Structure formats: structure tokens, C-alpha cells
Amino acid sequence: GESVGLHLPTLSVQEGDNSIINCAYSNSASDYFIWYKQESGKGPQFIIDIRSNMDKRQGQRVTVLLNKTVKHLSLQIAATQPGDSAVYFCAENTNNDMRFGAGTRLTVKP
Amino acid sequence: NAGVTQTPKFRVLKTGQSMTLLCAQDMNHEYMYWYRQDPGMGLRLIHYSVGEGTTAKGEVPDGYNVSRLKKQNFLLGLESAAPSQTSVYFCATKTSTDTQYFGPGTRLTVL
Numbered sequence: 001g002e003s004v005g006l007h008l009p010t011l012s013v014q015e016g017d018n019s020i021i022n023c024a025y026s027n028s029a030s031d032y033f034i035w036y037k038q039e040s041g042k043g044p045q046f047i048i049d050i051r052s053n054m055d056k057r058q059g060q061r062v063t064v065l066l067n068k069t070v071k072h073l074s075l076q077i078a079a080t081q082p083g084d085s086a087v088y089f090c091a092e093n094t095n096n097d098m099r100f101g102a103g104t105r106l107t108v109k110p
Numbered sequence: 111n112a113g114v115t116q117t118p119k120f121r122v123l124k125t126g127q128s129m130t131l132l133c134a135q136d137m138n139h140e141y142m143y144w145y146r147q148d149p150g151m152g153l154r155l156i157h158y159s160v161g162e163g164t165t166a167k168g169e170v171p172d173g174y175n176v177s178r179l180k181k182q183n184f185l186l187g188l189e190s191a192a193p194s195q196t197s198v199y200f201c202a203t204k205t206s207t208d209t210q211y212f213g214p215g216t217r218l219t220v221l
Binding site for chain 1: 114143150151152153154155200208209210211212213214215
């Protein structure tokens, strides 16, 4: 069946480095994608989104890239800070059906 | 503007007990959702509502019921709790642009 997944369950980076978190999706009909950040004991927090008619979108220190050819989504965090440590989820939307990946845990080393 | 709130934050139940989780939003969003989150798994949709008075089943609806009597509230009920329902429950609302905003979660343990 269709699924949303992440390539790596954990990612450790040095403070100040850039982070890249990847996500694979398999439903070619998905038209909307979101990245969420979830800190321990809290609900998922919206970071950035992108629609299928775009391949790149930038926010504050974050960039989302969408490659529809290989069904791949990535989140880039520039100058990673300790406060970025969290679990990051990708989600895909198809006809109001939102499916979430299991998450990648990002740890930022000082 | 509180956004999305959930009550209670924590609850411990015995098998067979019932309870209701309340989700409230002050953003006037039409869509509301109930998810459960289990270790190593993504959020799974239990039930959702596209507007006041309407509800629909999601991916894992068995053992749960919902009601949306008022636009701002979405209730999730467990009639007879089972240990398999131990989880963290998140409510979410959706804007017209499809972005979902989540509440802080309810951690439920069923013994």
C-alpha cells in the first residue's frame, strides 16, 4: 500500500552545521506535503509546507525540496541550533487524507 | 487565542472503563481530527470531522467514537478501554490551506 517513510530514524549534527532530513513517499497523487517538528512531550508543530506544483520553498532557516520524479522530500535546516533538537515528521496529503511518516530524531551536539 | 487545547493532559484507566477526551479550538476551523501516536509509528487517524454535526472514520476507528456537536469542540470517546489503546492522542484542526495545527496531546495509559 501507499506509505510515507523516512530514510534515517536518527540524525546527529554539530551545532552550526546544516541538517538534511529526508522523506520518501509513494503516492504519486499526493499534492501537498508538510514538515512538522515535535519536541518531547509536545504536539507536532508546523514548520513548512510545499505543494506539488513547486520543487522548492524557503522559510526562516528551513528549506523544503520536493522531487516528484523520485518521490522524495527533504527538509534542510541551516546553521542548526540546540533548539532544533526534536523529532521531525513529514506528511503527505492526498484528497484530504493526510499520512505521516514515523519521524527522524535530530540531535544537535554543542 | 489559545489555538488547539486538549483535556485532560494525562489519564490512567483500568481495562473496561470509559472516558472522553475533549479537543477545543478557537480558530473557527471547519476540519478537526483525532490521531493516536505510538512509539516508532507515525500519527494514525482515528476519526475526523469536516464540520459541525458530521464525523467520519479514519484509519484506526475501532474502539472509539466521536461527536462534533459544536464547531469548536471535537470529543473522542472510549466506551470500554483496552490496553491496546494506551497511546498519546492528538487533536488537530485544519485551515482552508490544508495546514493542520495540533494540540499538546493527551497521554492515556490503560492498565
